[in-house]
Amino acid sequence: MSYSRSHIILVVVFPILALMGLAGYHQILKESGREVAFAIKGYDPRDLLSGHYLTFQVDYKTSQPCAGNGESFLCVGTSQFSKELPQNCTTFIRGSCNAGTFKAGIERFYIPETHQHKLEDALRDKESKILVSVSSNGTAQIKDLLIDGRSWKDF
Amino acid sequence: MASIEKKLGEWVSHGVISHDVSMRIQEYERDQPKNAWIFYSFIILGVAILALGVISLIAANWDKIPPFVRLGSNFIFLGAVGVGSVFFWQTNREIYFESSLLLFMLLCLGSIGLIAQVYHLHGETYKAILLWTAITLGLPFVSKRIVVPLFWVGALLTGLLFCGSPIKTQHFSLSLESIFILEPLLCAALAIATALWPGSLHLSRAFQAWSLITGVCALILMRALSPSAILDVYFLVDILAGLTAMLVWLLSPYKRLQKTFLSIALVCFAFPNHLRFFDISSFLFELLYTFSNVFYFTAMAFFFASLPSRRLFQTFVFFAGLQFFVFYVFVSGGLQATGISLIFASILILGLAVLWHRYRERLFVRAKEWLP
Numbered sequence: 209m210s211y212s213r214s215h216i217i218l219v220v221v222f223p224i225l226a227l228m229g230l231a232g233y234h235q236i237l238k239e240s241g242r243e244v245a246f247a248i249k250g251y252d253p254r255d256l257l258s259g260h261y262l263t264f265q266v267d268y269k270t271s272q273p274c275a276g277n278g279e280s281f282l283c284v285g286t287s288q289f290s291k292e293l294p295q296n297c298t299t300f301i302r303g304s305c306n307a308g309t310f311k312a313g314i315e316r317f318y319i320p321e322t323h324q325h326k327l328e329d330a331l332r333d334k335e336s337k338i339l340v341s342v343s344s345n346g347t348a349q350i351k352d353l354l355i356d357g358r359s360w361k362d363f
Numbered sequence: 364m365a366s367i368e369k370k371l372g373e374w375v376s377h378g379v380i381s382h383d384v385s386m387r388i389q390e391y392e393r394d395q396p397k398n399a400w401i402f403y404s405f406i407i408l409g410v411a412i413l414a415l416g417v418i419s420l421i422a423a424n425w426d427k428i429p430p431f432v433r434l435g436s437n438f439i440f441l442g443a444v445g446v447g448s449v450f451f452w453q454t455n456r457e458i459y460f461e462s463s464l465l466l467f468m469l470l471c472l473g474s475i476g477l478i479a480q481v482y483h484l485h486g487e488t489y490k491a492i493l494l495w496t497a498i499t500l501g502l503p504f505v506s507k508r509i510v511v512p513l514f515w516v517g518a519l520l521t522g523l524l525f526c527g528s529p530i531k532t533q534h535f536s537l538s539l540e541s542i543f544i545l546e547p548l549l550c551a552a553l554a555i556a557t558a559l560w561p562g563s564l565h566l567s568r569a570f571q572a573w574s575l576i577t578g579v580c581a582l583i584l585m586r587a588l589s590p591s592a593i594l595d596v597y598f599l600v601d602i603l604a605g606l607t608a609m610l611v612w613l614l615s616p617y618k619r620l621q622k623t624f625l626s627i628a629l630v631c632f633a634f635p636n637h638l639r640f641f642d643i644s645s646f647l648f649e650l651l652y653t654f655s656n657v658f659y660f661t662a663m664a665f666f667f668a669s670l671p672s673r674r675l676f677q678t679f680v681f682f683a684g685l686q687f688f689v690f691y692v693f694v695s696g697g698l699q700a701t702g703i704s705l706i707f708a709s710i711l712i713l714g715l716a717v718l719w720h721r722y723r724e725r726l727f728v729r730a731k732e733w734l735p
Contacts, residue, residue, distance in 0.1 A: 216452050219501030220445035226498040227474045234482040316485035320426040350483040
């Protein structure tokens, strides 16, 4: 079977549209979600920067670690974990629980290579938070990294 | 060309051919189209380095450039490479078409990385790889050579290898080793299935190639597992081997004898997992495993002889001969094991070398008779 010109165009256009859709989805998520700020803690100052991104633990201010493994939900208002979709909770985050650690895909922040050392020092010494946008279905996405209440870009 | 000139000079000096004939042969050879594989390899290498360069630039995270501009420029560049691919396809410039297709595919991966960077996404790497293979699924189909399909299938296998690890049910869990052992069978089944689709010849060949590569690696891995370690998905290996055998018999275009060789190879591939259920000594386990592997490689060697593919035949004969040496390495204990394994290895290697030297031409002539 020989392919026609329209086949080739379709094969090339589809990935571009899919990628644009992916970017658009995350842009909408970022713009439309409810803003919440969480304090962050580094694992270890030496391992804070892996390549050109920061990895950290998010401090959800919960009294107990999440139980079990698999999908979990965190109600932001009450700081309680649940295995089921939380009822009567206006803002909740969907994530997964693994060995007592809750992960919602907001544990990484990409930074420019040139700011590596400055940000590493700041994260160690100053109060750091991430500004997160949370959609109505619980998907969380980082909007900004705040150091002493200011965006890292202004720091 | 240089080797032909040398040979011709030798033949002329020994009076085998005349000087005139030698000149005509040289003239004829000069007019023959040259194999473009070196040029093609350099083009592919250049494209891969270019893509890596672009991905590195993206990774540098230019904070002075707003995210919209970064994403926009990326999509414009991706679109330009896509337009280039269509242009080269229309003008029938095969090598340029393939190169731009490969560049396009690699840039799609770079774009996923850029989106992750702009929106600070933290997902598993295998998810990004599977997304990449999903959106570029059409590329290996329209490809006119094997490089793009080889890259694509390799990416798919890498994604599948890591995606199964978190799968745990009440009855079984998928470990990395288990998926690795399942992948050659999956590739073999997909090689037959994709061959049915007209216009996916290179994709089918890419699956075949990966089936052989991962098959050899899986046999090595299975051997490295302890004899008491029962593979958690042994039944999946059996099911997939059975399914592949069914596809071979029902859908593949091979002759009856070729199908038999492939079926023997499939049985020998799945057999070692069942050895683990019996309470046998590790020496016997290794010995049976060795024979199973020898049968596997020999069956595949005969299959390749029937295609006919001399290089693959020789490679698989070599692997078959190597098995007894591997047996020695694994058992590596008393003199008994050393003696038996080295005697077997030497008999097999010497026997195969003599048989190969004496009967290779006859084998390939006979092999051709197996084909319609």
